[in-house]
Structure formats: C-alpha cells, structure tokens
Amino acid sequence: MLTLTENAxxxxxxxxxxxxxxxxxxxxxxxxxxxxxFELSLVTAPVPGDDVIDAGGAHVYVEPATSERLAxxxxxxxxxxxxxxxxxxxxxxxxA
Numbered sequence: 599m600l601t602l603t604e605n606a607x608x609x610x611x612x613x614x615x616x617x618x619x620x621x622x623x624x625x626x627x628x629x630x631x632x633x634x635x636f637e638l639s640l641v642t643a644p645v646p647g648d649d650v651i652d653a654g655g656a657h658v659y660v661e662p663a664t665s666e667r668l669a670x671x672x673x674x675x676x677x678x679x680x681x682x683x684x685x686x687x688x689x690x691x692x693x694a
Contacts (some may be wrong), residue, residue: 599629599661600668601652601689609675609682610656613640624657627673629664636664638684 602610612627617623630637642658644650651658660668669688671686 599651600651600658600665601672602651602656602658603672603674605675606673607653607656608659610653610658612676613682614657624659626659626661627664627668628661664685 613625614623615644617640620642622644623640624644626639626641626645627646628637628639629635638669641659644657645661647662648659649662649665651660658673668686672689674685674687676683676685
C-alpha cells in the first residue's frame, strides 16, 4: 500500500487545513487523462471504493486501480516555486 513520508503527511495536513476541509477531507490520487500520470485533488471525503490511507490524521484517498500501481511507492512532499509539490519513489523495503 502507498505510504507517506513525514514531509508528505505534514503537507497533506497543512493543505487540508488551509482549504478548510472537514475532518474526513484530504488528498485524492486518481489516474490522469495522460497515460502514466496521476491527478491529485482535494476532496471532502473519499469516493466509494477508494483505498484510504490515514497517516496520523492526514487522509489520502487512492482510486482502486491506481492503488495497485502505487502499492510499492511512497508519497513525498517537496517545496517548489509554485508551492508544495508531491513526488513518488519506491518504498525503502520495496528496494531490497
């Protein structure tokens, strides 16, 4: 299952708070129109069927087919000129 780094957890909490999302709100990851890319969006609750990742109060919802593709990945947050950026990398134990 997709995991979050501490930076990603803090970023998701911060973004959700600034967007004034309800307690169950969070970040949703779903397939984008362009093959191999993902769309991130803020949502007030998961879509039925989404996989739910709760990392210390930070909620990330992943569309089921996307969840399979991201099962061995971790989500990290990095600063960018436009604000917070997110990137995926293999989980440490998945590299062994």
